[in-house]
Structure formats: C-alpha cells, structure tokens
Amino acid sequence: MTEPQAQEATQIVGELVAGDRxxxxxxAELVYDNLRxxxxxxxxxxxxxxxLQPTALVNEAYLRLxxxxxxxxxxxxxxxxxxxEMIRRVLVDDARRRGTAKRGGGWGKLELDQDDEPSGxxxxxxxxxxxxxxxxxxxxxxxxxxxxxxxFGGLKEADAAAVLGVSASTVRDDWKMARAWLRxxxxxxxG
Amino acid sequence: MASxxxxxxxxxxxxxxxxxxxxxxxxxxxxQCAEDxxxxxxxxxxxxxx
Numbered sequence: 001m002t003e004p005q006a007q008e009a010t011q012i013v014g015e016l017v018a019g020d021r022x023x024x025x026x027x028a029e030l031v032y033d034n035l036r037x038x039x040x041x042x043x044x045x046x047x048x049x050x051x052l053q054p055t056a057l058v059n060e061a062y063l064r065l066x067x068x069x070x071x072x073x074x075x076x077x078x079x080x081x082x083x084x085e086m087i088r089r090v091l092v093d094d095a096r097r098r099g100t101a102k103r104g105g106g107w108g109k110l111e112l113d114q115d116d117e118p119s120g121x122x123x124x125x126x127x128x129x130x131x132x133x134x135x136x137x138x139x140x141x142x143x144x145x146x147x148x149x150x151x152f153g154g155l156k157e158a159d160a161a162a163v164l165g166v167s168a169s170t171v172r173d174d175w176k177m178a179r180a181w182l183r184x185x186x187x188x189x190x191g
Numbered sequence: 192m193a194s195x196x197x198x199x200x201x202x203x204x205x206x207x208x209x210x211x212x213x214x215x216x217x218x219x220x221x222x223q224c225a226e227d228x229x230x231x232x233x234x235x236x237x238x239x240x241x
Binding site: 138139140173176177179180181183184187 | 194195198199202205206209236237238239240241
C-alpha cells in the first residue's frame with residue numbers, strides 16, 4: 001500500500017465517521033485490493049494446510065491502511081465494517097477461482113475465535129457459508145450482516161450495534177437466530 | 192405464509208422461548224404453534240441447531 005492510498009483511506013474513514021458515505025465504495029475497493037494481496041502473500045502456495053483468521057487479515061489491513069493517530073474507535077469500527085464485507089469477498093472469490101468448494105475452500109480451516117463463536121462452525125465450508133448467508137439475507141438482511149460483521153470482521157456486539165444503528169441486545173438476538181439458522185441450513189435440513 | 196413472514200415468526204418464537212426457563216419452553220411452543228405443527232417443528236429444529 002502506497003502512502004497516498006493510506007492517506008486516502010484514512011481520509012475516507014474520517015468522512016464515514018462524520019456521516020458522509022459518498023466515498024465508501026472507494027474505501028471498499030482500497031480495502032479489497034489490500035486484503036487480496038496481503039492474504040495471498042501471507043498464505044502462499046501452502047496455505048491449504050494452514051489456518052486462516054479472517055479477522056487478523058482485516059486487522060492487518062487496518063494497520064497498513066489507516067493512520068491510527070487520526071482515527072478514533074468509531075473510525076476503526078467503520079473500517080472493520082467495510083473490512084468484514086471485503087474479506088468475505090476476497091475469500092469467496094478465491095475459493096470460487098480455485099474451484100475448491102470442499103471444506104475450507106482451499107484456505108484450510110477458518111478459525112473462529114471470537115468469544116461467542118459457535119463451536120460447531122469451526123472448519124466451515126466457506127462457499128456453503130457464503131451461499132447460506134445470501135439466503136439468510138433474503139429473509140433477514142440485518143442478521144446476515146451481523147454474522148458478516150462478527151464472523152469476518154471480528155466486531156464485538158457493541159461495535160456491530162453501532163454500525164447497524166440498533167441495540168446490543170438486538171445484535172445478540174440476531175446472532176443467536178442467525179447462528180442456529182445457518183447451522184440448520186448448512187446441515188441441509190432447513191426448510 | 193410467505194418465506195420472510197414465516198422466518199420472522201420462527202425467529203420471534205425461538206427467541207422468546209430461549210428467554211424462558213427450560214421447563215417452560217415446550218408449553219410456550221405448544222401455545223404459540225397450536226394450529227401450526229410445521230411451525231413448531233421449524234422452531235424446534237432451530238433450537239436444536241442453536
């Protein structure tokens with residue numbers, strides 16, 4: 001990431017905090033490009049045997065792209081919200097490109113280490129998760145976004161609530177329902 | 192019932208039930224889904240998966 005791009009990303013994060021979302025797509029593309037290159041570099045050709053932490057990649061992108069001295073916790077939360085969506089895209093695009101629809105999608109196991117992480121979703125089939133999240137978003141877009149924010153972005157309950165403009169208890173309920181729904185859907189039993 | 196409406200109803204019953212003591216959940220489920228056993232089954236399946 002070049003210095004001008006980092007300055008640009010930091011500037012856009014500041015605009016997001018101020019409520020101006022006009023350049024959010026530009027930030028998304030910056031983050032996507034950075035994540036894609038960094039993920040490829042980190043994991044390398046042997047990545048199938050390694051464990052990938054999406055949230056660690058988003059955090060790395062944050063450290064690379066944003067001047068932390070100019071961004072407060074709100075800016076960080078906005079960045080991670082964008083990062084959650086972009087890392088999902090990076091990982092799914094990569095899995096599709098490789099045609100690796102089996103468990104792990106070629107990235108090895110997705111390690112899910114958030115405190116309230118559903119234990120049964122370790123080693124999740126990435127493409128199946130993506131497809132299930134799309135289905136979930138058709139009936140409950142907010143719950144799908146909660147999963148994206150927590151699962152891919154590593155946002156805590158309160159931060160996800162701030163991003164979505166809802167209470168922490170709403171995020172908790174959405175997470176509880178989405179987790180159960182996704183498990184059911186991914187087990188092939190959902191009706 | 193449309194898919195989104197059904198999902199929303201399953202979610203409502205599932206979350207309400209999850210806030211109750213375990214011993215009261217079955218009675219609550221029966222009361223909420225007395226005339227819709229498919230709904231009851233969906234809520235049970237969601238609870239099992241959660």
